[in-house]
Amino acid sequence: xxxxxxxxxxxxxxxxxxxxxxxxxxxxxxxxxxxxxxxxxxxxxxxxxxxxxxxxxxxxxxxxxxxxxxxxxxxxxxxxxxxxxxxxxxxxxxxxxxxxxxxxxxxxxxxxxxxxxxxxxxxxxxxxxxxxxxxxxxxxxxxxxxxxxxxxxxxxxxxxxxxxxxxxxxxxxxxxxxxxxxxxxxxxxxxxxxxxxxxxxxxxxxxxxxxxxxxxxxxxxxxxxxxxxxxxxxxxxxxxxxxxxxxxxxxxxxxxxxxxxxxx
Numbered sequence: 001x002x003x004x005x006x007x008x009x010x011x012x013x014x015x016x017x018x019x020x021x022x023x024x025x026x027x028x029x030x031x032x033x034x035x036x037x038x039x040x041x042x043x044x045x046x047x048x049x050x051x052x053x054x055x056x057x058x059x060x061x062x063x064x065x066x067x068x069x070x071x072x073x074x075x076x077x078x079x080x081x082x083x084x085x086x087x088x089x090x091x092x093x094x095x096x097x098x099x100x101x102x103x104x105x106x107x108x109x110x111x112x113x114x115x116x117x118x119x120x121x122x123x124x125x126x127x128x129x130x131x132x133x134x135x136x137x138x139x140x141x142x143x144x145x146x147x148x149x150x151x152x153x154x155x156x157x158x159x160x161x162x163x164x165x166x167x168x169x170x171x172x173x174x175x176x177x178x179x180x181x182x183x184x185x186x187x188x189x190x191x192x193x194x195x196x197x198x199x200x201x202x203x204x205x206x207x208x209x210x211x212x213x214x215x216x217x218x219x220x221x222x223x224x225x226x227x228x229x230x231x232x233x234x235x236x237x238x239x240x241x242x243x244x245x246x247x248x249x250x251x252x253x254x255x256x257x258x259x260x261x262x263x264x
Contacts, residue, residue, distance in 0.1 A: 053157060053252040057215070058206065059148035059166075060197075061244040063138035064216065067116065068198035069131035072107050076100035078124045083133055087115045088140075096120070096132050107132065114138050116242040134198060136242055143227070144240055146178055146217040147196075148248050149206040152187040155213040157252030164217045165249040171240065174232030178217040180250070187211035217248070 070089070076098030083095050094106040113135030120132050146166055150158060158180060166176040193214070194203035206212055222229035225237045 055150065055154055055157065055250045055252055057148045057150045057248045057250060059146050059215075059217070059246045059248055060202070061144045061168075061240055061242060061246060062147045062197075063114075063136045063142055063242060064145050065137035066196035066198065067134055067136040067242070068111055068113065068195075070095045070107075070109050070115070070133040070135055072096070072098065072126045072128060072130045072132055073110075074098055074100050074105055074107065075127045076105065076125070078120050078122050078126060078132075079104065080122060081118060081120070081132075082106075083115045083118065085115055085117060089113060089115060089135060098126070109135070111135070114140075131199075134243065138242075143221070144219060144242060145181070146176075146219060146246050146248065148215040148217060148246075148250070149188070149193075149212040150183075150215050150250070151209065152211040152213050155183065155215070158183055158213075158215055158250055159252070163251045165251075166217070166219075167247045167249075168236075168240070168244060169247070170244055171226075171236040171238075173234075173236040174230045176235070176246070177220040177229045177231070179220065181216045181218040183215045184213050186213075188214050215250070 070083070077100075078096055079099050080097040081095075082097065083089060083093075089095065089109040090112045091109060093109045095109050096107045098105050098107060115133050115135050117134040118132070119134065120126060120130070126132070146164070148164075160180050160182060162180045164178045164180060166178055168176055188207075188211070190203060190207060193206065193212075194200050196214075197203050220229035221227065222235075224230065224233075224235045226235050226240050228235065228240065230236075
C-alpha cells in the first residue's frame, strides 16, 4: 500500500497542540455583545418604563346630588306652564295647570329643586306620571360636575385625582378639563342610577352595554364665560347647561410594558 508523501510527513511531524484555535471572528463577538446589550436594555425598559393609557366613557353634566322629574299627578291637557329653567321650586309649588274634566287643576312639585328643563308645552295631553319638567337638587352657586359611566370591567385603572378630558358636542370650543373626584366601588344598580338621574330612559341608555361604575369628575375652574377651563383659551361664550351630554377620555394609571406582555 502506498501513502502520499504529504500524509507521511504530517504523521512524522509534531502535533501543533500549543497553537490557539480561532473559534469566532471579532465581528461575531461584536454582534453578540450588541445583542446582549439590546436584551438587557429591553428588559430594563420593560420593568421601568411607563405606558400612558386612556379610557373612553359617556357621561352627562349634572349637579353632584342629581335630579328628578316634576311629574304630573293627573291626566289632562296642559293649559299653562308655571315654571321655567333656572326657577327654584319648593314642595307644593305649582308646576303647571291642566284642564281635567272641564276644570283647571294645578300640578304641584313633589320635591324641592332648581328647574333645568321644561319637557311639555301648552296644548299637550299628558298622562298621570308624565314628566313635565326636570329639576336638580342644587343650591344657588353650586357648580356642575361631569358624571361618567364607565364599563365595570374597565374601571380598575380609574384613580381619584386622575385627569379627564371632556368633549362637549354642543359646545365645540376645544376640550373641557376635569379631575376624578370619586367613583363607586361597585356597579350601579338600575334603580339607584335612575333615581340619581331622575330619568329612566337616560339610565337605560348608560346601562345598554352592561354594568357600569359611576365616576364623578370635578371640572377645572377658570375665569371664562362658562366658568371652567378649556383647551381653547376662552371656551364657549355661554354658560354650560345641566344635563348636557359629554364624552370623556379618562387618563388611567400608567403601566409597565412587562405588565402588558405578562399580565399579573
